[in-house]
Amino acid sequence: MNLGKNFKGFLIAIEGIDGCGKSSLSENLISELNNLGFETVKTKEPGATPLGQYLRDILQNRTFDIDDKAEFLLFAADRAQHMHQVVIPALQSNKIVISDRMADSSVAYQGYARGLNIDIINKINDWATNSIKPDLTIYLKIDYQTAISRVKHRYNKNEQELTHFEKEKEEFFKKVITGFDNIFKIKDKDKVLIIDGTQNQNTIILQTLEHILDKIKIKKKLNE
Numbered sequence: 001m002n003l004g005k006n007f008k009g010f011l012i013a014i015e016g017i018d019g020c021g022k023s024s025l026s027e028n029l030i031s032e033l034n035n036l037g038f039e040t041v042k043t044k045e046p047g048a049t050p051l052g053q054y055l056r057d058i059l060q061n062r063t064f065d066i067d068d069k070a071e072f073l074l075f076a077a078d079r080a081q082h083m084h085q086v087v088i089p090a091l092q093s094n095k096i097v098i099s100d101r102m103a104d105s106s107v108a109y110q111g112y113a114r115g116l117n118i119d120i121i122n123k124i125n126d127w128a129t130n131s132i133k134p135d136l137t138i139y140l141k142i143d144y145q146t147a148i149s150r151v152k153h154r155y156n157k158n159e160q161e162l163t164h165f166e167k168e169k170e171e172f173f174k175k176v177i178t179g180f181d182n183i184f185k186i187k188d189k190d191k192v193l194i195i196d197g198t199q200n201q202n203t204i205i206l207q208t209l210e211h212i213l214d215k216i217k218i219k220k221k222l223n224e
């Protein structure tokens with residue numbers, strides 16, 4: 001799908017393993033961008049639409065077995081609805097969209113960690129998203145030990161159950177990390193920002209905000 005000229009918004013995906021700090025970063029970036037006068041939409045996968053909320057609950061709190069292929073197709077269904085209902089309308093009205101995870105999460109989790117065929121995942125993702133890709137993906141890179149201790153701390157504090165994915169073993173998360181590392185090694189360097197997720201939040205916000213503002217300026221100029 002070609003969204004056309006005259007800017008047409010800016011799509012940012014934030015990726016990384018559970019506990020890498022994606023959710024705080026997307027909240028902070030949205031408030032910084034709003035303060036600068038941009039119109040923004042904060043969103044996520046899975047779970048940004050009414051259909052997505054059902055799918056997220058099934059995927060995270062399942063009480064029955066879900067086959068790996070079925071798991072991926074549920075994420076893809078969430079993704080198709082998310083693009084149709086949230087992302088495309090926001091881009092068409094020239095907004096800055098920040099999504100906590102997008103298609104690369106399926107490549108890392110269902111492809112690299114679960115072992116599904118990555119070419120098929122990429123094809124279905126492409127179909128589900130109408131070939132719309134993020135203008136910029138921020139990869140918050142963090143080691144397994146730091147991530148898992150953050151996840152455990154968060155859940156001990158809130159006295160909440162760990163989700164299906166958070167209960168996975170170290171070996172699974174190490175494969176997810178390798179997956180993300182490989183995905184971003186081969187992507188167009190212009191569209192990726194790799195950030196050390198163990199740094200303090202303020203440093204991360206400054207590094208990412210500056211980069212985002214530069215990229216928006218360039219896209220605006222090109223699409224005038």
Ligand code: TMP
Nearest residue numbers: 018045046075101102105106109110165
């Ligand atoms: P999060 O919203 O807290 O990041 O949780 C979503 C969980 O779902 C997280 O553990 C990663 C997982 N996930 C996949 O396995 N594949 C996907 O395509 C997406 C979007 C998320």
